[in-house]
Amino acid sequence: MESLINHIVQLQELTLIRDEQKASSHTHHLEQLNKSIATMTAELPEEEQAIYTKLSKKDHVVIVPVTDNNCTGCGMKLPISLVQVVRQKKGVQRCPNCARILYSAQSAPKRVIQRVKRSAPRKVGVNRFSSAALMVPEIEADSMDDCIKSFAALMEAEGFINDAGKLADLAMARESVLSTVVDHGMAFPHVRGVEGGALAFAMGKSTAGLSLGDKERGLTHVVFFIVIPTAASAFYLKLLAGLTETFRNPEAVEKIMAETTQAGMWKALVKMTRPTIK
Ligand SMILES: [Zn+2]
Incomplete structure (x- = not known):
């Protein structure tokens, strides 16, 4: 069985x-x-x-x-x-x-629920899934493994998930099935089945470009690290399509590359994804 x-x-x-x-x-x-x-x-x-x-x-x-x-x-x-x-x-x-x-699955890392004030305005677009604290202006990694570990550690440090080590292991297991490095200098390492809250993602960039495995795809400049509750699987595909639509445009990549701070990156991401992620 x-x-x-x-x-x-x-x-x-x-x-x-x-x-x-x-x-x-x-x-x-x-x-x-x-x-x-x-x-x-x-x-x-x-x-x-x-x-x-x-x-x-x-x-x-x-x-x-x-x-x-x-x-x-x-x-x-x-x-x-x-x-x-x-x-x-x-x-x-x-x-x-x-x-x-x-x-019955072995226990997976969990999303940490973030309390939202009742009076807080309803969030829209990427505001529902990320924040300036999850932006990485310059990824310090020379392999997908290191890259994933640093994103997982950031998510735990910022109070989004509870077990960075296990999260990184699961992301690497997913990576071993098929690389998440895609065209347009992007990569989408992720973990499905992270329950207990909403989908969340971190974003990082590399000015020089990273060699993350799939050599045919060339260097990766923009990386999204995403944790996905099972029930958000369909929405995750929409998010992926929206981010791809934004960043297949070289101007969008240039704009994000020009930002050097977390706040600047976040502001640019929110603005540029307004038409693609509702
Ligand atoms: Zn059911």
């Missing part, structure tokens, strides 16, 4: 990676991804294949971890008896509310 659940988790991971690649207009790996997805779908037992295919027509998040007895797909509190069966890994169990397949 464990291997079946792992198989479905991996299949979903590849499907979500394909969605990410499409959202960031990065098409180099689509053919290979399509092939792998088709093979892995065909390998599922008949019953699970039918469930998977039906669910994925609606939403590509088909299998979700149970966290604090909640379905992370829809947020519903699950009956304790069901949580126990999921933990025992007996058969495929599904959420009574959203019908997604449930699995």
Whole structure:
């Protein structure tokens, strides 16, 4: 059963990676991804294949971890008896509310909830997901590993997440499936399944450019490090598409490169993403 659940988790991971690649207009790996997805779908037992295919027509998040007895797909509190069966890994169990397949995952880092004053105005655009404190004017790293570690440490230091070490490990595990370095000098290392709050991202830049793995893609100048709750998976793709739309324009990259402080970078990012991220 464990291997079946792992198989479905991996299949979903590849499907979500394909969605990410499409959202960031990065098409180099689509053919290979399509092939792998088709093979892995065909390998599922008949019953699970039918469930998977039906669910994925609606939403590509088909299998979700149970966290604090909640379905992370829809947020519903699950009956304790069901949580126990999921933990025992007996058969495929599904959420009574959203019908997604449930699995028991090892504990992931959590988002730290930030208290917002009731009187505070409603945030819009990138203000909902980041702040000046999460801007890095000059990334000091010479590998993706170092780059991810420094972003994870910043997020923990600024009170956004609780376990930078584990977060960095998960981001590197995602990176090992397929590099998040894309065209236009951008990279989007990220971790999905960080529950307990909203999506959050940090942004950094490198004037000289970083060599982060995929040599064909050339040097990376702008890096977004993103933590994503399971339920925000669809929104994450919109964010990715919006950031890509902004930064595929060389003028936008030049503008952000000209900023030397966190406050300046943040102000420029907020302004430039106003038309692309609602
Ligand atoms: Zn659910």
